[in-house]
Amino acid sequence: MDQKSLLDILWITLSASLVLLMQAGFLCLETGLTRSKNSINVAMKNAMDFSVSLVAFLAVGYGLMFGPSASGWLSSVHFFWLGDESPRTLIFFLFQAMFCSTAVTIVSGAVAERLDFKAYVLISAIIAMTIYPVFGHWAWGGLDGEALTGWLGKLGFVDWAGSTVVHSVGGWFSLALLLVVGARIDRFNEDGSINPVTGSNLPLTALGALILWFGWIGFNGGSTLALDERIPGIVVNTCLGAAGGGVAGLAWARMFDGSASFVGVVNGALAGLVSVTAGAHAFDASSALLVGAIGGPISWLLEHALLRLRIDDAVGAVPVHLGGGVWGTLAVALWGNAEALGTGLSRLEQMKAQLTGVGAAFAIAFVGPLILLWLLNKIMPLRVPPEHERMGLNISEHGARTELGDFIGHLQNQEQSGDTALRAPVDPFSEVGLIAHRYNRVMDALEEAIYKTRAIVRTASDAILTFDPATWRVTSHNPMAESMFGYDADAMREVTLNDIARFENAHMSGMGECVEGVGVRSDGQRFPMEITMTRSEGGDTGILIGAFRDISARKVAEEALKESETRFRSLFENAALGMALIGEDRRLEDVNGAMTRMFERDAEELAVLTLADLAHPDDVELVGALLEQVLAGDSGEVTCEARFVCASGLMIWTRVAFSPAHFMDADKMRAVAMFEDITTQRRAQESVRLAAAVFEGANESVVIFNHLGAVEQVNQAFCRITGYAPRETRGLELKHLLSASYDRDFFEGVNKQLRERDHWQGEVKGRRKNGDLAPEWLSLSVVRQPDGAIQNIIAVLTDWTERKEQEEAVWRHANFDQLTELPNRRLFQDRLTQALQQSQRNHGKVGLFFLDLDRFKPINDTLGHQAGDELLQLTARRLERCVRHSDTVSRLGGDEFTIIVQNVHDSTLLARIADNAISALDRTFELEAGQANISTSIGIAVYPDDARNADELLRAADAALYQAKESGRNNKQFFTESLNSRIRERAELERGLRLALENHELFLQYQPQVDIASGALVGAEALVRWRRADGSVVPPDRFIPLAEETGLILPLGEEVARMASAQIRAWSDAGFTAPPISINASARQFNLEGGGLAEMLRVVCGEVGIEPKRLVVEITENSLMADPANSGNLLQSLRNLGVDIELDDFGTGYSSLARLNRLQIQALKLDRSFLAGLPENSQNRAMVTAVVNMALGMGLGVVAEGVETDAQMDFLADLKCHRAQGYGVARPLDPEAFVAFAEARVGRLQIA
Structure with a gap:
């Protein structure tokens, strides 16, 4: 290992150590901001989440984050995977593990002082194993290799050291968890006010912030993964971001809170650190300071917004890490240096990529976890019990005592x-x-005062008791209370006012009043008494004093008089059935409670109604007739079943019994009605009838099995579909109704799930009576008895035969070309991916052919589209005969075909297949419209020799195809490294052209056109040129074809139109009237849908302030004739603007004058190739003469392009050709030189 690699490893090791030091910073910060009763728990969680996250990240997270990527979305799970375990890989893992631990620690602070310790350990593992590594894979997958492989990374999303990957992910998850577990007890009041929570040790918090600031140097600086020249700038930017955030946080808090908030400064500095983290490598010093300074107020605003929403973040983790993280990620697109970012995107495109990353983080770290945590909280409460929270988690969670x-x-x-x-x-x-x-x-003095008070109370003749106002429990009493209520002293302390007294009203109407009530002795004996309650204010709630006097003797007589009425009312009110007394006027004179509940009306409402008002309209007559019989004395008790309507509109069924009632006023007849609600019974009967109808009328097969699994009953649909008669199904089991391919394990699995979940469903192969098999969807449901035993199993089988056929048709339509029946682009991509994966497993090679048909377009234009379609079909069949069964021939679109060749052992196989394909397509095609001859150009690339993945293989094959076309067509070319350099050169040219359009490096020169007869200046062609920033000029023949291929021709064409229009306006403002200026329109511009070219010219000319008729549009005949039917409409839209159209490079395409005559063009431009050798070349002379004469005959103007000699000018003058353009007239001129040329012409001849 070289010295540089060792220094890099040393730097990463030092940075990882600094990031680890941040854990101590988080511990100090969060411990200082929380209350002392929870400080040990907070510290313990900080220490534990680091350990848990490190193990979880090693076990699952690292492999998921940096393992091989599947399309940039996920990596297959690699348990305890560290790649090649080289020194650099090991320290890279440790560095990333520190990042993972930081994301987890953020959650600890947000939900401090309320989260269960076990739940937090589980949540830490979930984040480290799933949430963080999956999003990290999207953004940083491949960071340990040569290129980013995650879909966000490839999109251009930039997050240098984790403003989003670490901090926003932690912040989003914290917000989701806060919403699930809720605020700390007593944090918010019902009136909307907020109770502040003072941290236990704010100096410790400040120390933690400084430790974090120091550790952040490793956080951002270490992300270089190398000891290089970027580190000083990153470290400076980190410190400036923190300083800016701290100063701005202080100023903002001073401005809006009116004080120099300690937390505002700390959180502002931390928010500044988070904000600058995303672009620390791409900001300059001023940008870093500004980004941090904005991050501080954002944190303050988000913190206050959360409080207004009653979201309780214990340490401000969400405002700091989520607010700062989102802002810092977006700031990259605003102030990040494009070269340092290295994405090649414009600022608008970069902002789109950054917003996509923020949205992805929101989805995976907030939306998904919110649902998961909600479900987890249902299964295992995440929050500690309220009494533990009040006690403090130091004691409840860890048993720590102070x-x-x-x-x-x-x-x-x-x-x-x-x-x-x-x-x-x-x-x-x-x-x-x-x-x-x-x-x-204090307690000594209190106990003495209580002793004196008790001495006075003991001698009272009434029972005197004191009560707790909150619970009405007896707190003290005199001896008379024990005698009156029958409790001893110990038992009396457990008595409440409700145990010894009952009031006529539900509660005392007021203090100091003497009211009557009922006393209750310990044996349950009741007695009347007078009660006087008074309140003695003192302490937090005061005490209640009650004086109780036994008045039993006075009440004996009164109770005797009321006894019979009480007995009757009790029976009446407590009856289970609804009861009503109906008077002669048919109104309900009295009703009991069951009646009011049944009809959802109180007694006062019912008192003014009759049964006719309550009965269902269809049953009014029946109820009324029976009631009249009773009131008339014609019947004793009569009953019926009738419907009534409740106050809510709900209809109920009742069984009504009417009977006569006789009272002392015998001259008045009344009736007693009793109502029994039988709605449930009627609905049960209806449900049974409905279930039977549904069972027999269902379109799906329904089978009812008994508890042993044998068929009890089937419906008609089952018999119709399977061919069984009902009697033939008795005793059959599920295995008899399904394919014999299902083994014993399958049915044991079904039965196991039915026992555990009472339900099973899945796709199966059903067996008919005749043995035929058909796809079905089977749903099994268990019906249990009240004791839990299985009573029946219900099977519903849905015939999926038609659905499967439709799915097959849809699949073929989505994956195969409808014309050639070859795999389309979608299936091609899938099979290419499979081929590469198989190649990796078998250590084989894969060949990829790109084929393009030569001369297909002329055949399609001349013989018609139907002939072109037939040619493509025959081409597909011939290509299929050239390959093996294991190979894949696909049509990507148009005349583009591909071949995937698997299990390649040497290039001779590929060469043979390519030669066979060239030979097969070189033979004449017999079409209905006639014979056709084409050839093909083939580009070949081999995996893994020429590419590392599918995208690179596609580019390599495409480059080889391009080389085949350049080499004369009808040949094959293998990809070579020289082609790779050409691809890179072309990509560099494309990037330069995009920058040229952005930086306005393009300019125009104007080549004059003169009238051949008079020599007058009658027009000019605007020719675009490209001068790079270094002064070098790129030839048009290099960048214009590239613009056509990449689609840049559209903005390029619009830029040319805009520059030409602006120059015309500038000349006019300077007093020079320019002749019509011709601009070239490409095929893409011309064939834009909706008349895009005409609309573009209208908008550009309107913005500049010139009339569109000052411009002339030149279009090649191939572009014009590509779609003759639509070309007329497009040309008409240009003519409506007053724009003339000239046909450029006439004679090089496949059009004819007869077809052109039907289109609205004003002139033809002869291609310069026809003027070569004039007038000596007899063949060119004859062709030019014929074209000019025919054009003149159709009233079209003719412009000769490429005129270089006087002899050519004289020859064209003899033919009456109208205009000439070329070096013989003038070279392309800058605007000033063009004006000088025009003025020189004015001096000799008047400008037309």
Whole structure:
């Protein structure tokens, strides 16, 4: 190992040690901010979560985070996996384990003073094994290798040292846990006010903050994973972020809280540290200071928002780590240096990537855990009991005792026993001992006062008792109370007012009043008495004093008179059935409680109603007739079943019995009605009938098994689908209804789940009576008896035959090309992935072919799309015959095909397949529209020789295909390293072009066009040029084809239109009227949906302030004829703007003048290749003459491009060609030179 590697390992080791030191900082910080009764528990959790998270991260988390990635989302679980266990890998694991422990520790502080210790250990393991490593894999997967493999990392998401990966993940999880466990007891009041919680040791908190600040140097600096020149800047940025956050937090707290808040400074500095962590490597010093300074107020705002929402964060962990983490992650896109970020994204694109990362963290660290913790809390309460929380977790969780705790325990013991003789133990050498001594002195004085009061009360003739106002329990009494109520002294202390007295009203109406009540002796004997209650204020709640006098003799006579009425009312009110007394006017004169409950109305409401008002409209007549019979004296007792409507609108069934009632006023007839609610019985009967109808009418097969598993009953659908008659199913078992392929283990598994869960469902192969098999969905449910024994098993079988056919059709439609029936791009990607995985297992190789059909487009254009489709189908069949059964031929789209060749042992196999494919496609195709001849170009790449993964293999094969086309087509090319360098060169050129568009490195030159007859300047073509920042010029033939391929031609074309329009406007403002300026439109621009080219020109000209007719659009004939049907509409939209259209490079495509005549174009531009050798070249001379004459005959203008000699100019003048352009007229000119050229022409000839 070289010296540099050893220094790198030493730096990472030192950084990991600094991050470990942060655990001590968190311990001091959180212990100091919490109350002393919980300090040991908080410290213990800080120490324990580090141990648990380290073991959990080693066991599962590290392998899940940095193991091989599956499409950037997950890594397969590797237990106790450390890769190659090299020194660098081992220290990298330890460094990442410190990060994991930090995320877990954040949760400890947020939910301090209320979370069960066992629950916290479990939660620590969950975070370290699942939440942190999964998100870490998304963002940092592959960090230990050459490139990021997680989907967020590949997206361009940047999080240098974990503002989101560590701090936001911990903050989101803390917020979810806070929502589940709730606030600390008495933290919030019902009126919305907040009770402050004072930390036990704020200097210790400050020490913890400084330790964290110091350790953060390793947190951010160590993320370089190397001892290099970036470390000083990162360390400075870290400190500046902390300083900015602390100063801003102090200023913000001073401004809004009115004081120099200690917590505001500490949390502001920590929020600054968290904020700067995401971009510490990419910020400059001022940006780091600003990001930290904004992080401090964000923490303050979020802390106050949580308090308003009654969310109790014990140490401000969520505001600091979540608020600072989200802000710092987004700040990377705002102020991060693009070169240091290394993503190649614009700031807007970078912000999109950062927002995606924040959203992903929210989903995995908050939404999912919130549901998990809610369910876990249902199974195993996460919070300690309230009495433990009040006692303090030091004692309840760990059994740790303190002198103050013992003194408080003595007070609680005395409070519960009420023994004023108890005295607290006194230690004269401690502060708590002094308090206990003073307390004992007070108790001595209190006990003496109580003795004097008791002496006075003992002689009273009435029973005198004192009560606790909160519980109404007797706290003291005189001897008369024991005699009156029959309790001895010890028993009396357990008595409440409710045990010895009953009031006529539910409670005392007032203090100081004498009221009558009922006394209750210890043997249950009751007696009348007078009671006077008074309140004596004192202490927190005061005491209640009651004077009780026995008035039994006075009440004997009164009770005798009321006895019979009381007996009747008791029977009436306590009857289980509803009872009503109905008068002659048919109104309900009296009703009992059961009646009011049954009809959901109180007695006053019922008193003004009749039964006709309550009965269901369909039963009013029946009820009324029976009542009239009774009131008329025609019948004794009559009964019926009728429906009534309750106050809520609910209908109930009742059994009503009417009977006559005779009272002293015999001239008045009344009736007694008794109501029994039979709604449940009627619904049960209806349910039985409905269940039978549903059973027989269901479309799915339903089978009822007995407790032994034999068929008892089947429905009609089962018989119709399976072919069984009902009698044939008796005694059959489930195995007789399913395929014989299911073994004993399958049925034992089904029975086991039914016993444990009472339900099983799954897809099975059902067996018909004739032995045919069909896919079915089987759902089994257990019906148990009241004692828990199995009574029946209900099976519902749904026939999935049609569904499976539909799924197969959908699958084929999604995975196969509908035209050629070859695998499409989606299935190709899947099979390529499988092939590479198999290659890794078997240590074999995979060949990938990219095929592109040569001359396919001319055939498609000339013979028609139907012929093109037929050609593609025949091509697919020929290619399939060229490969083995284990290989895959796919169509990606258009005329692009691929071949995956597996189990490759040498390149001769690939060469043979490629030669066979070239030979097969070189033979003439017999189509319905005629014969066609094509060829193919093939690019070949081999895994793992040319690529490490699928993406690289695709790029390599594509590069080889490009080389095959460059080499003359109809040939094969294997990928080589030289192609790789060309790919890198092309990628670099593409990045440069994107920057050129952003940085406005493009400029225009203008090549004049002159009237051949007069020499007048009649136009100019705008030609785009690219001058790099270093002054070098990139030729157009290098970057324009690249722009076409990458899609950059669209913004490039818009930029050219904008620059040309702006130049026309600038010339006009300077007094120079420019001729029409031609701009080139690519095929992509021209074929934009919705007339995009015309709309773009309209918007650009409108913004610049010129008329669109000042521009001319040049479009190649191949672009125009690619879609002739749609081209007319696009050209018409340009003509509506007043823009002329010229056909560029005429003669090099496959169009014809007859077809062009149907399109709205104003001129043709002869390609420069036709002017070569004029006028001497007879073939070119004849062709130019024919084209010019035919164009003139159709009224089209002709522009000759590439005119270089006077002889060519004279020849074109003889043909009456309109305009000329080329070096013979002028080279492309800068705007100033173009104006000079135009002014020179004005001096000789007037500009047209």
